[in-house]
Amino acid sequence: MALSDTESIRLFRSSAPYINAHRGKTFVIMFGGEAIEDPNFPRIIQDIALLNSLGVRLIIVHGARPQIDLRLQLRNKESMFRDGIRVTNKETLECVKDAAGSLRSQIEALLTMGLPNSPMHGSQIRVCSGNLVVARPLGVRNGVDFENTGLVRRIDVQGINDHLSDGSIVLLSPMGYSPTGEVFNLSHEDVATQAAIAMKADKIITLSERDGIFNQDGRLLRTIELNLIKKELALANIDAETTCLTAMIASVEAGVSRAHCINYHTDGALLKELFTRDGAGSLVLQNHYEQLRTATIDDVGGILKLIKPLEESGALVKRSRERLENEIDLFTVIVRDGMIIACAALYMYKSDACGELACVATHHDYRGGNRGERLLEEIRKKAILSGLERIFVLTTVTAHWFLEQGFAETTVDALPSAKKEMYNFTRNSKVFMLSLAPN
Incomplete structure (x- = not known):
């Protein structure tokens, strides 16, 4: 529609906000040969071109397994695999070079396309490739000589940076x-x-035949x-495409802060993942030194x-110890070395499918580290799992922050009736509302 x-x-x-956040950042986008053969692939390329025009530094890495298999089949040669790794003899290597060269030309042609009435009209994109990856042989493993199958020895960081600095993909x-x-x-x-x-x-962004990473119950x-x-x-509680999962975990372990997995069949998944709050797939993050959890009586x-x-x-309405003890299970906290440095609470009005975000606070020594955003994201998850459709907040001094998080200002009349009756007109708090999108 x-x-x-x-x-x-x-x-x-x-x-x-996402356009500003991504400008000047370096993203690696990875997809296999299967994605290139998908009917949606030209639209993926259009979205990659859009990222380039928005100032994102892009490194594209493509696979070629099905294309190599096809070329071997046409030559009446068998594909040889051991432990899931292709054995690359001289004949297979010729198929690899043929397939990789053909796919590179195909991708470059799509990125160069600027037809009128197309999303890439007027774009002038330079695509650079070459001997930017230094490799070494995989060698003999378990008695099998993998011949011209190799591993990455070194990435030409300076060469790639030179191309990226010139605005090239x-x-x-x-x-x-x-x-x-x-x-x-x-x-x-x-x-x-x-x-x-x-x-x-x-970021590293992997394109998969699936929507992302699923748990044992089939939830994304x-x-x-x-x-x-x-x-x-x-x-064994995770269900995901192995290639994507391996790349995501290895990258984040080595210091890449975010790894994404999206579906290459879905039109616009790349843009939705990067430019909307809910995204389109799965995101793996580095571990936080600080612990985010539900509060306890302690x-x-x-x-x-x-x-x-x-x-x-x-800035906040006063709460007695007795009230806080009674409501402690409604609170989410961030703890650092045993000290609570941030908190927020979710009060539910289930008959109105609505919840109140309240008592949002961050220690003055730890402001500016996206802790408020982490708390809000956790509260959103809890609200969605509870079947709520909206979250509202009453505030007197932090209106701009809530606007930046996607809340929209509304009136007291938009509040649930039970909350409306308790509204303190003396404080004259502003009301902000956030609609929730279910997972």
Whole structure:
């Protein structure tokens, strides 16, 4: 269904914070040969071109497995695999070079296309590739000589940075070269992972045949921290495309702050993942040194100490210890070295499918570290799981922050009736509302 002009304008405005956040950042985008053969692939390329025009530094890494298999089949040669790794003899290497060269030309042609009435009209995109990946042989393993199958030895960071600084998109194929002039067949996930690590990329984005990472119950995991996904993986509670999952975990372990997995079948998934609050797939994050969890009765004293200065300034309504003890299970806290440095509460009005975000506070020594955003995201998850459709907040001094998080100002009349009856007109708090999108 087409968006109305008003909806399009609202969507464009809501994407502005993400446009600013992504400008100048380095993203590695990884996809296999299967994605290239998908009917949606030209639209993916259009979205990649859009990212380039918005100032994102892009490294594209493509695979070629099905295309190599096809060329071997046409030559009446068998594909040889051991432990899931292709054995690359001389004949297979010729198919690898043929497939990789053909796909590189295809991707470059799509990125160059600027037909009138197309999303890329007027764009002038330079695509650079070459001997930017130094490789070494995989060697003999368990008695099997993998011949010209290799591993990434080094990424030419300076060469790639030079191209990126010129505004070019860097395109890496699943091949590498040795100082002695040999050519090696590489896995595209190895190239993408090592490129993301060496370039200190801000993100690695993997394109999968699935929507992302799922738990054992079939629920899409929108956001998951590294330690949790490794724990769930060890318990076999994770369902995801292995290639993507391996690249995501290895990249984040090595210092890449965010790894995404999206579906290459879905039109616009890349843009939705990067420019909307809910995204389109799964996001793996580095572990937080600080712990975010539901509050317990032992946290009452720490919360009281945290919110006392804000109560005294009038920013927060005063809460007694007795009230806080009775409502402690409604609170979410961030704890650092045993000290509560941030908190927020969710009061539910289930008959109105609505919840109140209240008592949002961050210790003055720890402001500016996205802790408020982490708390809000956790509250949103709890609200959605509870079947709520909206979250509202009453505030006297932090209106701008809530506007930046996607809340919209509304009136007292929009509040649930039970809350409306308790509204304190003396405080004259502003009312902000956030609509929730279900997972």
